Amino acid sequence: MTTVNYLDVVRGLSAELILAVTALLALTIDLSVLRRAERAVRTKSVGTLAVIGLLAALIPLFQMYGDAPQTLLGGTLVVNDLTVIFKIVVVVLTALAVLISLDYDVGRHVGEYFATMLFGAIGMLLLVGTEELITIFVALELTSICLYILTAFHKSWLRSQEAALKYFMFGAISSAFLLFGLSYIFGIAGTTNLRAIHEVVLTDSPLFSVGLLFVIIGFGFKVAVVPFHLWAPDAYEGAPTPVAAYIATGSKVASFFVLTKVLLIGFTGAEGSAFWGSFQSGWAMLLAVTGTLSMVVGNCAAIVQHNIKRLLAYSSIAHAGYIFIGLIAATVTGTTSVLFYVIVYALTNLGAFGVLAALSARAGGEDLEHFNGMSKRAPYLSLLMLIFILSLAGVPPLGGFFSKFYLFAAAVGRDAENFGLLWLVVIGIFMSAVSLYYYLIVLKHMYIVEPRDPSRITTPVYLNVALGLAALGVVLLGVFPQPLLALLNSLAARL
Numbered sequence: 341m342t343t344v345n346y347l348d349v350v351r352g353l354s355a356e357l358i359l360a361v362t363a364l365l366a367l368t369i370d371l372s373v374l375r376r377a378e379r380a381v382r383t384k385s386v387g388t389l390a391v392i393g394l395l396a397a398l399i400p401l402f403q404m405y406g407d408a409p410q411t412l413l414g415g416t417l418v419v420n421d422l423t424v425i426f427k428i429v430v431v432v433l434t435a436l437a438v439l440i441s442l443d444y445d446v447g448r449h450v451g452e453y454f455a456t457m458l459f460g461a462i463g464m465l466l467l468v469g470t471e472e473l474i475t476i477f478v479a480l481e482l483t484s485i486c487l488y489i490l491t492a493f494h495k496s497w498l499r500s501q502e503a504a505l506k507y508f509m510f511g512a513i514s515s516a517f518l519l520f521g522l523s524y525i526f527g528i529a530g531t532t533n534l535r536a537i538h539e540v541v542l543t544d545s546p547l548f549s550v551g552l553l554f555v556i557i558g559f560g561f562k563v564a565v566v567p568f569h570l571w572a573p574d575a576y577e578g579a580p581t582p583v584a585a586y587i588a589t590g591s592k593v594a595s596f597f598v599l600t601k602v603l604l605i606g607f608t609g610a611e612g613s614a615f616w617g618s619f620q621s622g623w624a625m626l627l628a629v630t631g632t633l634s635m636v637v638g639n640c641a642a643i644v645q646h647n648i649k650r651l652l653a654y655s656s657i658a659h660a661g662y663i664f665i666g667l668i669a670a671t672v673t674g675t676t677s678v679l680f681y682v683i684v685y686a687l688t689n690l691g692a693f694g695v696l697a698a699l700s701a702r703a704g705g706e707d708l709e710h711f712n713g714m715s716k717r718a719p720y721l722s723l724l725m726l727i728f729i730l731s732l733a734g735v736p737p738l739g740g741f742f743s744k745f746y747l748f749a750a751a752v753g754r755d756a757e758n759f760g761l762l763w764l765v766v767i768g769i770f771m772s773a774v775s776l777y778y779y780l781i782v783l784k785h786m787y788i789v790e791p792r793d794p795s796r797i798t799t800p801v802y803l804n805v806a807l808g809l810a811a812l813g814v815v816l817l818g819v820f821p822q823p824l825l826a827l828l829n830s831l832a833a834r835l
Contacts, residue, residue: 349412352419352469354400355427356462362393363458370451382450387442390454394435394461401428409834415472415533422831423469426597426679430468433590433686434461439806440694441582443799444701447493457586460486464594471605473522473532476598480518480562483594484511487587491579503578510561510571518558524551525606534606549621552610555602556626562595565660566633573641576653581700584649585693588656589686596663596682603667604675614668615760627664628764634661635771642778646707648696651778652689655732658775659685665764666747669754675832677746680825684731684739684817691810692728694803695721702797708782713791720804721797722786727811731818733779734772739817744772746825 350357366386374382401424409420438457446453463483470476488511492504522532528548529537560568576584603611603623612622619625638658645651663685666678696706699718703710715722731740748768751761817824 348410348419349417351400351404352410352412352417355397355431356465358397358400359393359458359462359465362390362396363455363462365393366390366458367451367455374450379445379448379450383444383446384442386450386454387438390438390458391435393458394431394438397431398428401431411471413472415535416470416475418469418471420831420834422828422834425827425831426468426593427465429593429683429686430461430464430590433593433690434458434464434586436690436694436806436810437582437586437590439803440585440690440697441580443803444580444582444697446580446582447495449493453490453493456486456489457583460490460586461590464590467594467598470598471534471601473526473534473537476602477515477519477522480595480598481515483591484515484562487583487591490583490586491575493580493583494578497578499578500580501578503575507571507575510568514558514561514568517554517561521551521554521556521558524548525555527551534601537606538608548610552607552623553626556623556630559595559599559602560630563592563599563660563663564657565630565664566637566657567630569634569637569657572657573650573653576649576656577647577706581649581693581697581706584653585690585697588652588693589690592656592660593682593686596678600667600675600678604670608670611668611670613760614764615755615758616763617758618760624668624670627668631661631664631668632764632767634658634664635767636661639771639774639778642775645778646709648700648706648708648711648782649693651782652692652696655775655778656689658771659732661771662744662747662768665751665761665768668761668764669750671750671754672829672833673746673753674750676825676829677743677750679828679832680821681743681747683824684743684814687810687813687817688728688731688740691724691807691814692732694807694810695725695728698799698803698807699797702799708785711782711785712789713794714786714797717791717793717795718797718799721799721807724807724811725786726783727814729779729782731814733776735776737815737818739814739821742818742821744768746821 366389370386405424411418460483463479466479488508491507494500524547526532529540564572610622611624612620614624614628635658638654642651642654663678666674700706731738734741734744748765751765754761
């Protein structure tokens with residue numbers, strides 16, 4: 341029997357423990373010391389405490405980087421450089437979402453808002469740092485419940501209530517599908533550890549095929565791919581903008597990371613084939629179908645949107661389809677391209693939502709018309725939005741272009757002799773050209789259409805700095821992608 345060093349467990353969970361203490365402290369201070377203070381003072385104070393806690397959580401993560409890999413409690417907790425890097429990404433994205441919230445009216449339940457966001461971050465960290473199915477499910481549920489609550493935080497706004505209800509109902513159904521699929525996998529494999537499942541994968545078993553199908557359906561809801569995407573536009577539009585940013589970035593990073601591990605560790609050998617002319621049943625074919633539908637439906641539906649949050653929601657559906665191309669490649673290069681794409685996309689999307697949150701409250705709304713002439717009213721944030729939008733569109737030399745390029749290159753290189761995945765790449769390139777149209781519509785309203793109100797818009801310095809750093813990261817990942825790519829490639833090879 342393997343002995344467990346619980347000091348290693350505590351050290352591996354140190355970031356989560358710091359965030360849990362910070363969340364409880366935020367609740368306590370808000371409910372006691374700050375209860376009679378003005379809402380703006382409470383938001384700034386509790387939000388600052390949350391940011392401090394998140395920065396403190398980065399310290400043990402940086403200390404763990406470079407240590408020998410550890411697998412604790414039967415895969416429930418895995419500590420290696422790859423999981424540490426993505427935990428750092430989740431913490432940084434959460435900190436940016438909290439900073440965006442400091443300038444946003446989160447309602448009268450300030451302590452509950454920031455505490456729920458921190459508990460959601462804990463769920464994402466647990467999700468990133470595990471290779472065990474039961475822990476994956478529990479972490480997903482912890483994250484999802486926090487996001488349901490945050491989506492409904494504007495209780496007096498009917499659209500927010502509707503969004504939270506749809507999000508909750510779709511999420512509950514997806515959890516049922518996922519748990520049903522996991523039960524089948526456990527029944528066949530006799531274990532919930534991904535690496536142990538890989539040793540006993542039975543590709544010819546009908547029950548295994550059913551379990552695999554339901555697992556992919558469950559994750560399909562979480563990452564919002566067609567046809568499991570119907571909750572996303574309403575949830576994005578109805579949620580407070582910082583929460584929509586958090587749903588579109590932090591939860592997507594954690595979900596795609598764990599989906600990559602589930603498919604490439606647990607279900608390797610059951611991928612089948614999505615090569616043109618030699619299709620075989622398996623998860624690659626399922627991802628090819630859903631990814632293609634996501635790229636087509638997401639981009640085409642985004643064209644007719646007038647609300648920018650709904651536009652970004654359909655955009656995120658399309659981007660999920662692009663990410664599936666890298667997963668279908670099922671190679672080290674494909675895995676590297678997926679991880680790189682997820683990081684770049686999350687940083688870009690959070691920046692776009694941050695600019696939207698900063699400007700919408702001062703512009704009077706979130707529709708395209710409210711951003712008419714914004715380049716004259718808020719030139720700095722408009723410049724940042726230009727960078728984020730062009731990166732989402734895949735325009736060089738920004739990070740969005742190179743991340744998409746590496747995805748497509750990985751798919752083409754998977755079967756270089758016959759170009760078996762070229763059909764997916766062609767669809768991805770064509771849909772990327774379509775996406776350029778609706779992204780340019782946003783920029784047209786900001787830079788060409790004359791403003792209704794010529795008055796200047798001012799935003800807090802800390803918000804300008806945070807969003808500026810996000811934009812700088814997008815530019816640097818486009819101009820100098822090689823360091824991060826080389827690091828992710830070496831870690832993906834071990835995965």
